[in-house]
Amino acid sequence: MSLIRAGWRAFVITIRMRVISTWSYLSWLVFPMLFTIVGLYVLSSGGASSSRLVYGVLGGGLIGYWSVAYLDAGNSIQDERWSGTLEQIFATPTPIWVILFGKVCAGLVFGLVSFLPNAALAYFGFHAVLPALDPWKFVISLGVLTLSFFCIALTLAPLFALWRWAFSMLNGFELGVYILCGFMFPIAALASWAQGVAGVLAPTWAVRALYASTVMQGPHDFTLWWLAAIGLSVVYLAGAYFLYGLVEREARVSGELALA
Amino acid sequence: MRRLALEVAVFVRSIWLQYVALFQWATINGYIAYKLLLPVTQILFFVELGVYATGRQNALYFALGNALQLTANAGIFGVIATVANERQYGTLPLLLASPANRLVTFLSRAIVNVIDGIATVVVGLVITVILFGLDLHRANLPLLGLCVVVISLTTAGLGLMFGSIGLVMRDAIILANVVYYLLLIVCGINFPVSRLPFVLQLVSYSLPLTRGVQAAREAAAGASIGQVSGLLAGELMIGLLWALGGYALFRILESWARRGGLQEAY
Known part of the structure; x- marks a missing residue:
């Protein structure tokens, strides 16, 4: 119970800090x-199809989502370090x-x-919409994406603590x-070696599913993509378990955490 | 004559001190992160986006625009950060209390960033040319180099203007972020300025980069200096105006900061 209360307080304080x-x-x-x-502007060059514009409608939101997700974990560690x-x-x-x-x-x-603001900007500024939105698949894909961001952020946080x-x-x-x-x-536009690297990143699969849920064209292997994203996220969490142990040892045994 | 020599000494010393004391990336890790990874991935992102939207034949358009926009990374971020860092590290009141010539101190803030901006563009362009196999055999490379130097100077002029605001504003780095990315929209980096609404086109031509990038693209297509001299002269004029405006604002805000004790607020 005290762990839930501690986690909740960390949540509330972070929200308050973000607001100000x-x-x-x-x-x-x-x-x-x-x-x-x-x-x-770039995607609408030369009268682009609506399936291409989808990347503009959701792309900004994805960038904002990712930036906040990893920044919160990373910056919170750095802020604590700088604040002593x-x-x-x-x-x-309470465990870290x-x-x-x-x-x-x-x-x-x-x-x-x-x-929200990005979708509104796309609609009102560029008349860009999601042409064939499948609400359920979109929501599930967003949920899987959230899980993958959550796992990555939780995994990256101890790295930020260990190495500045x-x-x-x-x-x-x-x-x-x-x-x-x-x-x-789409990552299909990348070189094949880059697609290989992209394949081990959980958000890649979730983002693929998210975009597929808004258009009619292209493959729609949702189950496979969701499972790939969830599976990779679980692997990240396993890595995080090891890293948190390392951070605990660094903090308590060597006492060099603040100097990292 | 003696006074001039003293001013030159302050100028050179100030440049050196700025280099050794204020640059956060002057470590191997910092340099790799902020001077290699960030610029290169920025170019790659927009080139890939552009190639996806318009085709591989336009890769050079996006590569050149975004490589040149990187000068703003040094010119705007670097200059604003130097003032912001003086504030953060508590040395701004000491700087303002010193008898050193303000114009000399002010301009010396930009020099290292100009050099850094040129280096960033060269690194970014070389990597992009190799990765995308861009064809520059028709390019007027000396003229392209001149464009890079001119743009580095003019973006530093814009940086000096916003750096001045750092005298009275605690979060000047946020301003730097916004200005830096706004330039991506209004300066014809990834799409022609003519696609913007009329008001934004006016803004575009009142900023550095717009004419410089246009001149650089023409140089890459093989233009001679005579064909782009007008664009480069306009670019230099705009940069000078922003720098002079920045200096004037610096003096006004310095006086304001002294009266309100704002230079110590962090």
Whole structure:
């Protein structure tokens, strides 16, 4: 019961921090909308089909969702380190993963909101819609995507605690994730080696299912894609279990966490 | 003469100090993350997007536009970050209290970023040309190089304007992010300026990059300097105007920050 309360408090505090943070609005609102505008201008070049414009309608939202999901986990660790509270968090009886669970869930809530302004911008600014939306498949795909983002964020968080450079590396590779996960164009457009790398990323499969649920054309192997995304997410969680153990040892045995 | 020598000494020292003390990427990990991964993946993202939407024959259009836009990464982010970092690290009041010439101090903030901007474009372009097999055999490469230098200077001019705002604004880096990505929309980086609404076209031509990118694309198609001189002159003029505006704003806001004690607010 106390673990649930601790996770809930971490969730509430993260939501409150996000509401008052200007950075937060940049991640889930401004930044994705700027990408949506560029995306829709480019994708609508030469009278594009509506199936192509779908990538502009949802792409900005996906970018915002991902940015918030991984940023919340990563930044929360860095913020604690910079504020000198990281060691206190590790010294509390509550396991670190419970606190991060609350933080990541709060990020996912904010990230989901990111779809709304971008879809509105696409509709009112560019008259772009989702041409053949299958609501159930769309909702399930979004749920699977949320699970994959959740697992990745939870897995990445201990990396940020262990190595300070891990966050700057992932930050630098942020647009690489957009490419490999097919946020704004299908990964079929990529070189075959890049498609291989994309295949081991859980969001790639969930995003594929999400887009397929909005158009008539192309393959619609939803079950396979959902299972691939869920399976990979579970693998990430198994990796996270090992990493959290490593972080605990680093924090309690060597005492070098704040110096990482 | 002695005064001029002193000013030059301050200028050079300021550039050096800015380089060694303020650049967050001056480590191997930081450099790889922010100076290699970020620029290269940005170019790749927009080139792939453009190729998907318009076909492989247009890869050079997107590669060139986005590579040149990277100068804004150094020119705008770098310059704004230097002022913002002075504030964050508590050295802004010391800087403002120093007797050093403001114009010299101000311009020295941009120099390292201009050099960095040129290096970023070269790295980004070389990687893109190799990855996408872009054909530059008809390009006027010296002229393309000149365009890169000019754009690096002019975007730093814009950075100086927004860097000034960092004197009184706590979250100037947020502003840098917004300006940086707005340039992707309004400067003809990924689609022609003519597709924008009329008002945004006016904004577009009042910003650096727009003419410079146009000139660079013509240079890549083999144009001579005479054919793009008008565009480059316009680009330089716009950059100079933004830099002068930035300096004027710096002096106004410096006085405001002193009166309100805003330089110490973080």
